[in-house]
Amino acid sequence: MSMKTAFSSPRVRLIAVVSTALLAVASLSIPTVAQGAGVFKVATSAAVTTWDPVQSFSTEAFYMTNIYEPLLWKNPDGITPEYSPALATSWTSSKDGKTWTFKLRAGATFHDGSPVNSAAVKASFDSSKKIGGAGFIWDPLKSVETPSDDTVVLTLSYAAPMDLIASSTYGAYIVNPKALAAVAADSKYYESGKDGGSGPYTISSYKAGSSVVLSAYGKHWATDKPDYSTIDISIVPDGITAQQMMTSGQVDWSTNIPLTSMATLKKNKKYSVITYKSPFNYVGYFNTLRAPLNNPVVRQALSMALNYRDITAIGGQGYGTQARGVVPAGIYPYDPAIPQYSMARAKAKTMLDRAGVKDLKIKITYASENSAEARFVPLIKDAFAAIGVTAEVQGILFNQQWAAAKKDPANAQDLFIVKYWPTYSDAGVDNLWSLFHSSTKPFFNLSYWKNAAYDKLVDDAIELSGSDKAAAQKLYSQAMMMLYTEAPGLYLYDEAQVSVVPKKFSIPKYNINYPFSAFFAGVKLS
Amino acid sequence: MRILWNRLSSALLVLCAASFITFTLARVIPSDPALAYIGPKATAADSAKLRITLGLDQPIPVQYFKYVWQTLHGNWGYSLSTKQPVLQEIINRLPATLELIFFAMSFAVIFGVAMGVYAAKYRGRLQDSVIRIVAIAGVSMPAFWLGLLLQMLFAGRLTWFPATGQFDIDLKYDNPISKVTGFPIFDSIITGNFAATVNGLHHMVLPALTLSAYSFGLLSRMARANLLEVMSQDYIKVARAYGLSERLVFFKLALRNALPPIITVTGLSTAYLITGTFFVEQVYNWPGIGSFAVNSLLSIDYPAIMGITLLAAVGYLVINFIVDLIHAKLDPRVWMR
Numbered sequence: 001m002s003m004k005t006a007f008s009s010p011r012v013r014l015i016a017v018v019s020t021a022l023l024a025v026a027s028l029s030i031p032t033v034a035q036g037a038g039v040f041k042v043a044t045s046a047a048v049t050t051w052d053p054v055q056s057f058s059t060e061a062f063y064m065t066n067i068y069e070p071l072l073w074k075n076p077d078g079i080t081p082e083y084s085p086a087l088a089t090s091w092t093s094s095k096d097g098k099t100w101t102f103k104l105r106a107g108a109t110f111h112d113g114s115p116v117n118s119a120a121v122k123a124s125f126d127s128s129k130k131i132g133g134a135g136f137i138w139d140p141l142k143s144v145e146t147p148s149d150d151t152v153v154l155t156l157s158y159a160a161p162m163d164l165i166a167s168s169t170y171g172a173y174i175v176n177p178k179a180l181a182a183v184a185a186d187s188k189y190y191e192s193g194k195d196g197g198s199g200p201y202t203i204s205s206y207k208a209g210s211s212v213v214l215s216a217y218g219k220h221w222a223t224d225k226p227d228y229s230t231i232d233i234s235i236v237p238d239g240i241t242a243q244q245m246m247t248s249g250q251v252d253w254s255t256n257i258p259l260t261s262m263a264t265l266k267k268n269k270k271y272s273v274i275t276y277k278s279p280f281n282y283v284g285y286f287n288t289l290r291a292p293l294n295n296p297v298v299r300q301a302l303s304m305a306l307n308y309r310d311i312t313a314i315g316g317q318g319y320g321t322q323a324r325g326v327v328p329a330g331i332y333p334y335d336p337a338i339p340q341y342s343m344a345r346a347k348a349k350t351m352l353d354r355a356g357v358k359d360l361k362i363k364i365t366y367a368s369e370n371s372a373e374a375r376f377v378p379l380i381k382d383a384f385a386a387i388g389v390t391a392e393v394q395g396i397l398f399n400q401q402w403a404a405a406k407k408d409p410a411n412a413q414d415l416f417i418v419k420y421w422p423t424y425s426d427a428g429v430d431n432l433w434s435l436f437h438s439s440t441k442p443f444f445n446l447s448y449w450k451n452a453a454y455d456k457l458v459d460d461a462i463e464l465s466g467s468d469k470a471a472a473q474k475l476y477s478q479a480m481m482m483l484y485t486e487a488p489g490l491y492l493y494d495e496a497q498v499s500v501v502p503k504k505f506s507i508p509k510y511n512i513n514y515p516f517s518a519f520f521a522g523v524k525l526s
Numbered sequence: 527m528r529i530l531w532n533r534l535s536s537a538l539l540v541l542c543a544a545s546f547i548t549f550t551l552a553r554v555i556p557s558d559p560a561l562a563y564i565g566p567k568a569t570a571a572d573s574a575k576l577r578i579t580l581g582l583d584q585p586i587p588v589q590y591f592k593y594v595w596q597t598l599h600g601n602w603g604y605s606l607s608t609k610q611p612v613l614q615e616i617i618n619r620l621p622a623t624l625e626l627i628f629f630a631m632s633f634a635v636i637f638g639v640a641m642g643v644y645a646a647k648y649r650g651r652l653q654d655s656v657i658r659i660v661a662i663a664g665v666s667m668p669a670f671w672l673g674l675l676l677q678m679l680f681a682g683r684l685t686w687f688p689a690t691g692q693f694d695i696d697l698k699y700d701n702p703i704s705k706v707t708g709f710p711i712f713d714s715i716i717t718g719n720f721a722a723t724v725n726g727l728h729h730m731v732l733p734a735l736t737l738s739a740y741s742f743g744l745l746s747r748m749a750r751a752n753l754l755e756v757m758s759q760d761y762i763k764v765a766r767a768y769g770l771s772e773r774l775v776f777f778k779l780a781l782r783n784a785l786p787p788i789i790t791v792t793g794l795s796t797a798y799l800i801t802g803t804f805f806v807e808q809v810y811n812w813p814g815i816g817s818f819a820v821n822s823l824l825s826i827d828y829p830a831i832m833g834i835t836l837l838a839a840v841g842y843l844v845i846n847f848i849v850d851l852i853h854a855k856l857d858p859r860v861w862m863r
Contacts, residue, residue: 041695050609133572191609208608208615209821210813232695234811237821240674241811244689248681251695369824399826 040228040505040523043242045256046516047235048212050133051190052183053173053197054124057133057423061169062255063212063233065517068173068197071102071121071152071166074425074513077277077330083163087116087174087198088152097159097467102166104150108221110176111195111202118146123177125154134171134423140466159466161426164332168424169514174198200226200521210235214520226521239371246502253507255518257500258371259317271500276510277330278497279421281323282315282372283435284364284380284490285447287414292357299487301351303341305383312493315376319496325480326420326435327427328494330512332469333461333476334427339484340491348387360389362414365405367398372495373417380415380490391415405446415490416446425513428465428476432458436488449488454479533850537843544839545832549593552828553586593832602836603829607821612833615818620837621709622692623807623814627799629734634741635792641742642749643781649754657746664743669802673736673809680732687732690811693725701725733810737802741795748791752784759783786856793849797842 046062053068071088075081088102108116122144129138140160145153154162166172179196183189190196193206200222201214214231234251236242239258246254247268257265266273292298308322321329324338352360364380366373374395381391394413396404405412422430434443437458438450461475483489497510508522577583581592596603602612638661645657681689688694692710697703701721706713711730714722756762757780765775800815807816815834822830 039696039699047607049607188609207618207813208605208610209818230699234691234695236690236811237824238808238811241690241809244677244682245691245811248685248689250688250691397824397826 038227038229040231040253040520041251042231042233042518042520043236043245043251043254043256044233044518045235045237045239045242047209047237048206051193051195051203051206053175053195054127054131054171054180054183055133056173057170059516061514061516062518063203063214064173064197065169065199065514066201066214066231066520067195067199067203068175069108069199070168070172070174071104072163074164074167074511076509076511076513083167086167087121088166091163093162095467097161098156100154100156100162102152102154104152105221106150108198109219110178110198111217112176112178113219114176114178115149116174116198117149118152119149120177121152121174122146123180124173124175127175127180128171132171134168137165137168137171137424137429140165156466158463160462161466161469164426165424167513169517170423172424201231204230216521222521224521227524228520231520231523246500252505253502254500257498259319259498260371262317262319262498262500265500270504271502274499274501274510275319276497276499277328277512278495278510279328279331279425279427279512279515280495280497281326281328281420281431282376282492282495283323283326283418283420284492285416285418285435285445286488286490287409287412287416288447288449288488289409290414292355292360293362293414295355296486297351297355298357298360300341300485301348301355301357301387302384302389303487303490304344304348304351305387305389306341306380306490306492307343307383308340308493311376311379314379315372316493316495317375319498320493321496323491323494325483325491326431326489327476327480328421328431331422331425331427333432333465333473333480335473335477335480338477338480341484341487343383345383345386352387352389358388361392362389363392363394364415364417365394365396365401365413366417367401367419368395369397370419373419376492377417380417402446406442409442409446409448412446417492418446419495420444421515426465428458428472429462432476432479432483433462436483447488449486451482451486451488454482454486457482533847537847540843541836541839545594545597545836546590548832548835549590549828550586552826552831553589597836602833605822605830606827607825607830608827612829615830616815616833616837617708619814619818621707622812623800623803623816625709625711626730626733626737626803626807626812626814627796629730630737630799631741631792631796633734634738634745634795638738638742638745639749639788642746642751643753645746645750646753646757649750654750657750661743661746664739665747666743667739668805669736669739670805670809672739673733673806676732676736677809688729692729692813693722694729697722697725733806733812736809737799737806740802741792741799744791744795745788748788749784752787753780756780756784782856786853789852789856790849793845793852797845800838800841 044062046059048060048063049058050056050060053064056064069086071086072083073086074083085105087105087108089105090103091100093100104116104118104121110116125138125141125144129135129141140156140158141154142157143155145155147153156162176196193203195203200217200220202217204213204215206212212233212235214233216226216229234245236245239256242254243257243261245251262273265271286293286299288294312320312322322340324336324340327334362384364377366377368374377393381393384391401416405416420431420435436445436447436449436454438455439445442448457475457479461472461479464475465472499510501507504526506524506526508519511517581589600613604610605612605615608615641657645654648654677689680687701719703710703714703719703722704717706716711723711726714726762775762780765779803814803816804819806812807814808820811817815837818830819834822834
């Protein structure tokens, strides 16, 4: 008897048939479930580091702006009026900019039905100033008074643009006092997905690191009710996977599609690829503590080595523009008159020679999880090589990169590449102050640069910005000129926000003032 | 009994070593776990306050012994990125991973061994060569790459299978699965929710195929080699000479004697799949331990990394122990060694 007989045995045949049947069942591509009615499905990379609206200071802003509301929303640059009313319907400031009065919206309620009143505003601002992740935005705030249920008076210790601060994406939400009390008693109160907001949506379910489901709040004050009663959001860190989910129809919209896929998606008739200005800006800090990088001429020479056009084209895949310093276009106090470095390698070489620099070796670090940095940092290395500077490039997780830079500045990296954005739409208070203002211990000033004249310009501008914005802008512009001439950093490019919108839907435009947010109440079928 | 005791004590040693090494490495790399907890724009003061709250300001040996004590009492700490208890995160995600491993391993064992046997039968012929190429490709192709290829072809271009996820998102609104055991496909079967079963199996095909590729290749090569070796033994020739049926010779004598090494490799492959899911779950956005592990590594979420390492180490040890028991059942001489 041959072995063939063994293989044609009933048992073997049974195994084969069962296996084939299993595969066949599994591969059935017939639709097995109906489409969830009124459900808008989204894939995003936005992680939730906390559900606490007071502590929130990261990518959970994507969800927060649908659940919570500030007093005002700031409209994108160029749109008038500058602000849209949210929980405040009108507001005024005193001439000296030190007293601000907000009238609250009648009929606004938190998700448990309790009213949004002046006591809630006071409790929220006090809590944010005291323990908030972005509590520093309330630095000018001296006291909050509540003369009536619908009136809040803010008294400041120095003039500040309180309309701008009250519309911040972090630290400015009005939170239900009951939730504030609950989290004071139990610090983990929010973490299972509870909320204390008044926004158009409330958290219906949350699976940590996996999904968030938002349900429309029926008693929201807006007369225009959301078209979608449920927003089902899958947290998908990988951009390619998010893209696959959208193009295969598993979700209606993906927010984190890689820039490298845009060319392909532009050809797809189902989608519109829309570009907006964003608050994201790429900068490189020179380590100004170490020779020869403590010499501004050397830093200028290195700035002239770069091919900014290629860096924007490769890093931003063409979606970006060369930066004018560290204030991104579209964000106050951006100044289009600030000059930019351009590639002049012969001149750069001469400058290095004159500065007596020979065989310079520098170490560049960048955040390995940032694909744009991974693309453009090799170009910086090549540019430096072209003027005789050898660069060692190290891609590490941002958390590690930052920890190493803060630990021992004298022995840290020579060039630190970072993607930065302002906490709220004032890059004077944030970018100009945080990135280059002197500090005793480095936090975000990782060039370790200290310049008393620069510090004074920025400090004075901050104090003036609440009462005389034009005068503040002048000081900021002088500070930005100083950054250009002193070159403590490499000013690379402003990243554009690229949204891929399915033509089937009408999705609210990207708002540069809320960079991580999507406003689902405005989503409609086209 | 003594052998059993030896196995258990060496397992305990391995667990201690694995936890200590992971714990130390997580602490010595330049990173600030407090930042992972409160986000990249937190202030220096917030970061310093949190370091004290999390006990990160204490010496590493103190932190380690605290960790061991708390772990033994069921407190595996809180994930820095999800803020949920690590043990709860693992319990929530484990069923999805175990179901994936079950289907991947079932596929690898059934088809891998069958292909190996088939190749042995047609040794040196075209079928043998084709199976060898497929097996080598399965062993050598990185899972994340194979996953992307399968995803692009079968989900993107042909749209035969869903690209990602464990179920269609609409399923939870239209045919929600009642939780009984926590294993979703199994639960859908026992609760009679067959729409969910079919949907779950449909979603399972690509991730399971990707995950099974390595084990499939290994098992088919192993089965072929072992069978050929056994079939060339004298006792097989004697059995044939005695006129025993080919089916009896093949299945009762040859295959049974070729099985022990295959079972060992099956066990080791299953253990390998625990870490294999890291890549596969990431590619297919599978809500299991693997994607949790990758995200934890990327955010230096050390309590989660510790928890997953401990789980993987326990998984390896348990599987190896089971393999030893099966091996001993098939070949009692194992206990004598």
